[in-house]
Amino acid sequence: xxxxxxxxxxxxxxxxxxxxxxxxxxxxxxxxxxxxxxxxxxxxxxxxxxxxxxxxxxxxxxxxxxxxxxxxxxxxxxxxxxxxxxxxxxxxxxxxxxxxxxxxxxxxxxxxxxxxxxxxxxxxxxxxxxxxxxxxxxxxxxxxxxxxxxxxxxxxxxxxxxxxxxxxxxxxxxxxxxxxxxxxxxxxxxxxxxxxxxxxxxxxxxxxxxxxxxxxxxxxxxxxxxxxxxxxxxxxxxxxxxxxxxxxxxxxxxxxxxx
Numbered sequence: 001x002x003x004x005x006x007x008x009x010x011x012x013x014x015x016x017x018x019x020x021x022x023x024x025x026x027x028x029x030x031x032x033x034x035x036x037x038x039x040x041x042x043x044x045x046x047x048x049x050x051x052x053x054x055x056x057x058x059x060x061x062x063x064x065x066x067x068x069x070x071x072x073x074x075x076x077x078x079x080x081x082x083x084x085x086x087x088x089x090x091x092x093x094x095x096x097x098x099x100x101x102x103x104x105x106x107x108x109x110x111x112x113x114x115x116x117x118x119x120x121x122x123x124x125x126x127x128x129x130x131x132x133x134x135x136x137x138x139x140x141x142x143x144x145x146x147x148x149x150x151x152x153x154x155x156x157x158x159x160x161x162x163x164x165x166x167x168x169x170x171x172x173x174x175x176x177x178x179x180x181x182x183x184x185x186x187x188x189x190x191x192x193x194x195x196x197x198x199x200x201x202x203x204x205x206x207x208x209x210x211x212x213x214x215x216x217x218x219x220x221x222x223x224x225x226x227x228x229x230x231x232x233x234x235x236x237x238x239x240x241x242x243x244x245x246x247x248x249x250x251x252x253x254x255x256x257x258x259x
Contacts, residue, residue: 001045001046002046002100002101002121002125003046003047003048003098003099003100003101004041004044004046004047004048004099004100004101004102004103004121004166005047005048005049005050005051005095005096005099005101005102005103005169006041006044006047006049006050006051006102006103006104006105006164007051007053007088007091007092007095007102007103007104007105008034008037008038008041008050008051008052008053008105008106008107009053009080009084009087009088009091009104009105009106009107010022010024010034010037010052010053010054010055010058010080010106010107010108011053011054011055011058011079011080011081011084011087012055012084012108021058021061022054022055022057022058023108023225024054024058024107024108025058025061026225026228026231027231028110028225028231028234028235028238029235029238032066033107033108033110033225034052034054034107034108035066036110037105037106037107037108037109037110038050038052038070038073038075040105040110040112040114040117040164041103041105041117042073042074042075044114044117046121047103048096048098048099049074049076049095049096049099050073050074050075050076051075051076051077051078051091051094051095052070052075052076052077052078052107053077053078053079053080053087053088053090053091054077054078054079054080055079055080056079056080059077059079062077063077076094078090078091078094083198083199084198084199084200084201085176085179085198085199085202085205088104088176088202088205089176089179089180092172092173092176095169099169100168100169101121101124101125101166101167101168101169102166102167102169102172103117103120103121103164103165103166104163104164104165104166104167104172104202105163105164105165106163106224108224108225108226109162109163109222109223109224109225110225110234110238111221111222111223111234111237111238111241112164112222112241113219113241113242114242116132116218116219116222117164119132119216120132120164120165120166120216121166123166123214123216124166124167124168124214125168126214127212127213127214128167128168128171128211129165129166129167129168129171129172129203129206129211129212129213129214130165130166130167130213130214130215130216131161131162131163131165131166131201131203131213131214131215131216132161132162132163132164132165132215132216132217132218132219132222133159133160133161133162133215133216133217133218134159134160134162134217134218134219134220134222135155135158135159135160136155136158136159136160137155138155139152139155140152140153140154140155140158141153159215161201161203162218162222162224163201163222165201165202165203167202167206171206171209171211172202172205172206174209174211175202175205175206175208175209175211176205178208178209179199179205179208179209221237221240221241223237
C-alpha cells in the first residue's frame, strides 16, 4: 500500500461566493466545507499525512476555532500563497519524507466517495500522475466581455478536471521545482503552467513539466462549491454517498465539536 500525503487546498479568495468570510467556512450538513474535505482523508489507512493550506487572512480563525480538533486529528495547517500553485508549493515544503504519493484536493469539494479516491490513487501508482474528470456534455459557447457569443466551441475531447489529483511525489515536486526555476529565469513572479496563463490545477503544472497525466472517469456529483446555491445541491448529493468512518470510534473529533 503506497503512503499518501493529502494536501487540502483552501487558500482561495472565493470571490464568487457571497458572504463576509471565505467559502471554506460555509457549512454543509452542519460542518464547514474544509472539514468535510479533510474527513475524506484523515481516516484512510494509506494516508500518512494530512495538510490543510489556508490564506493568511483565514489562519487566525482556523487556528483559534478549529486548531485543537485539527491537532487531535493530526492535520498540519500551513499558510497559502497568492495563487493556487503558490499555495501547493508551500504545502509541498512540509510533506513527510515517507510519503510516496501526494493527493491534492480542493477544500470546497466535499462530495467524494472513498472508492473514487481509491481509483485515482490506483491509476497514479501506474502512471505517476492521474486525475478524475468528466466529459463536457452541453453546448460550449465562448463569449465576449459584454456577454455576446463569439464562437461555439466543439466539445469533443473536452473534459472538466476534478480533484483529488494524485501524483508520485517525485513527479509533483520536480514539476514545481521546474516552475520555480522558470520563474527565476524569467525575472521572478508567477509562471504560467502552459498555455500562457497561471495554472489552475496541479495537473497543469505537471503537464508543463513534460510528464503525461492520465485521466480517469470522474463523477458529476463531485462538485466544487462556487455559489451559495451549491450548498443545497451538495447536501443532497452527500445523502447518496457512503460517509467516511470516523477515526477513534463512532464519533470523530470533528463530529463531536459543536461548530
